[in-house]
Amino acid sequence: MVALTDAAPKRQISSRRSSTKDATARRRMLTLNLVSVAAGVLLWWALSAAGLRLPSPVEVAVRGWELLIDGTLISDLVASLTRVLVGFALGTLVAIPVGFLMGWYAWTRGLFEPWIQFFRTIPPLAIIPLAIVLLGIGEEPKILVIFLAAFFACVISTFQGVVTIDRTLINAARVLGAKDAGIFLRVVVPASVPFILVGMRVGLGAAWATLVAAELIAAQAGLGYRMQQAQLYYDLPTIFVGLITIGILGLLMDRALLFAEKKLTGWQERR
Structure with a gap:
């Protein structure tokens, strides 16, 4: 005692x-x-x-304030953020189950992996002409390009998370009487979460990196569109405002995913 x-x-x-x-x-x-x-x-x-x-930081700050006051920066921010969030969310939602299927079932891997590896080597920006021909010049081709950038980053990471799980954990679960569904839900999914979140962070960066080029497709608003218009008039402060806004938004979203990673993978040892 x-x-x-x-x-x-x-x-x-x-x-x-x-x-x-x-x-x-x-x-x-x-x-x-x-x-x-x-x-x-x-x-x-x-x-x-x-x-x-x-341009000096003061010039950029003044230009950013002007764009904020007249509403241009807000409308551009909303347009770009909507495209990124929709494309990233769709890419992630499709990538996670596909990655799980490829990692868990060998026959699924055999069917999907050649196509994923093939299209993964094609830059999403190279899809723009095809997207315009097939989907027109509305929001769909913009979101498609961002979707592809996020999808390929996340699907590979999810697949890698499944195939690198320690076989000892799976065998131990089988010895204890767990069925395949139980093993998948209680062993495979939790062990893959860190890989999925890393893939989501990489996919989010790829989505923002693709945004400017995606907004080449007949956009009327957006941070990338505004920067392209500013380029025509050598308006460097406006270009810097766009760059800084994209950087801040991307950083905040990445921090949110990092926070989620810490909460969901608290069992992991960290350095």
Whole structure:
């Protein structure tokens, strides 16, 4: 009884120390992030002041405020964000079951893998002419190009997550009497979640990277469209506003996925 009584306070002390270390590490990382951002802005300012053909941070901020006040930035942001979210969501929703099927059933892998590997090597941007011919110049071809960029990144990661599961876990579940459905739901799916989330993060980056080219397809609004119009008039501040907005949105969405990853994979050991 004495040993058990002494063990509880020790565990509490250890837990408090661990949480203190985690909080200190988060503060240190946040400080490094802020220093890095400040250094980047100062370097940008110095290059602009040195005569390089770059707008200064002040010029970009003023232009961004003008676009925000007249509603242009909001309408462009909504248009681009809608395309990215729809294309990314559809790509992920299709990629996850396809990746699971390919990893779990050999016959499915034999049917799907050649086509996925074939089309994966074709840049989504190369699909634009075909998309225009087949789907016209509305929203569908834009979303299709973004869908493909997200799909191929996520399906490969999901497939890899299934095929790299430790066979010992599956064999142990079979010994304990688990059926295939139970093994799939209780072993395969949880073990694949980290791979799926990594694939989603890569797919999200690919979706944003494809956005500007997707908005070449007769867009009337969007961050990529606005940057292309600004290019015609050598409007560098507007181009920078578009670049920074895309970067901030992509960063925020990536942080959201990273937060979800930490919550869903808390059982994983981390460095």
